[in-house]
Amino acid sequence: MTSNLRLRILSAVVMAAVALGATWIGGWPFRLLAVAAGLAIFTEWTTICGIASRRVAFLVYLVLVGIPLLLVLIGIPAGVVLLALLSMFLLGLATPGPAGQSRWGAGGILYVVLPVVSMSMVRGDGMPGLVGILFLFAVVWGTDIFAYFVGRAVGGPKLAPAISPGKTWSGAVGGAICGVAAGIVVLAVAGTRLGWAFVAIALVLSVLSQIGDLFESWIKRRFGIKDSSSFIPGHGGVMDRLDGLVTAAIGLYVIGWLVSGAETPAAGLFGN
Structure with a gap:
């Protein structure tokens, strides 16, 4: 394991711990x-x-x-x-x-x-919101991690070579499958009544996450930079780490809004 990979893993563990701790507390x-x-x-x-x-x-x-x-x-x-x-x-x-x-x-x-x-x-402040955010994290993180490893292992045609030459269709599909699976596992552990609707929602969020990743890559290519900053050791900037979460979070909020309103979007989806 290279020193850069160890740094990336350590930074990721610290960021995940902070995010999950704040998510658990809520409010x-x-x-x-x-x-x-x-x-x-x-x-x-x-x-x-x-x-x-x-x-x-x-x-x-x-x-x-x-x-x-x-x-x-x-x-x-x-x-x-x-x-x-x-x-x-x-x-x-x-x-x-x-x-x-x-x-x-x-x-x-x-x-x-x-x-x-x-x-x-x-x-929000309740259990449905906790389950909803953990579901969101699982889909986005699962998509991001497995898109990287599946893409490197399988290779094949490029997803968007003009924007991000390293991304492949195999990585995109593999990331989506694993992201959906990760989201469903979180819901199962939380005791949420499962159905095909959640599979569809997870797939939509995974796709939105990858679109967000490509959008940020386009911005960086537009302005000729590699990373949004060097704020996070081994990872680059905050935009580099949260690019997929940005779009997926908006997508989940819109879906929840349509189901149960703008103020309690998680209640109708994860409130059983």
Whole structure:
């Protein structure tokens, strides 16, 4: 085992322990962790697209992203937070600056806040939220880990060579199968009444996770960088680690919203 692989494993274990601990507690500790991750992603996003180098612009977008994040942290209802997010997004688009700055700045607000809102609302304070977040983690982590190992072991045609040359169709399929299996195992252990609907939901989340991974790869290729930052030893940046979780969390929130509403999205899915 190489020293870099050992560092990656150690970092992953520490991050998983922190995430699972906050998830188990729920409430404001979980929201605090989600907001802290969102601010780290915001810092990396604005650095990548050049906004961070313009102090005034950075501070403006920090305020715009900070307002809805603060509302999430103090437990304001989802409807109010989403209305504030829409307002901040529109203000971000209207903020003057060099060509493309407003689009990237406003896009960053959505990229940061939507998954924070989604995970915070799904987790909530009850047992259904705990099961829902653990299910989400299992699908995303299972997809990410097994896509890497299956892709390396099997190889074959590239998934999106223009965006991420290392990813293969075999890795994508293998990751999806293992991600679905991991999610179903979590639900079975939690005593959730299983059905094909959960298999479909897990598959959708796995696909969304891989789309999120490709989207972040596209951003990095667009700006000519390898990692979003060097914040996490052996892994790169927070965006590099949470790219799949960002999109999958939004997907799970939307599904839960359709089933049982914006304020209690986990109740209808995992409340049995």
